[in-house]
Amino acid sequence: MLKRSCTLFLLLFSTVLFSQKFITRSGEIKFEASMPAFEEVAAKNNTVSCVFDSSTSEIAVLALIKAFRFKVPLMEEHFNENYIESDQFPKATFKGKLINYDGAKMKSEKTAFEVEGVLTLHGQSRNIKTKINFVPSGNKLYLTSTLKVKTSDFKIEIPSVVKNKIAETVAINLKFELEKQN
Structure with a gap:
């Protein structure tokens, strides 16, 4: 019985010991939905949280919608009140897992992996x-990372008055500097 308890304890302890979590609360997400010949429709959020667990290859991202900053304050106001409805939908999240992740493949240079998961935005x-x-x-x-999403996939309605000034497909760029947690 004691031997079994010790084995169980060592197994659980080693899992915790080798679990490598990397975290940031100051990640960056930029998005662009500009159309040629019209005013730039772009914003940046520098307060994005991200957690990557290298032992499970799971990744989670959380961005508060009201933290996106535009060059034009009125555009930011319209984004929050009319398009993304940030009072009703205050955050965007992504929860996913790397496909065929092998930590040993990561070298000191850039290594690319595919990630699959669920992006939740505007309640969708x-x-x-x-x-x-x-x-x-x-x-x-x-x-x-970079990705493209369609506003219609997330039921974000663009008024007909400005529909030709805002791209249906939004380009999103993510940049995170994660620190290992002990």
């Missing part, structure tokens, strides 16, 4: 699959 959830780039450096892990 969609499965997405994209590439994510990893660059390890000491106790840090740098992640970058």
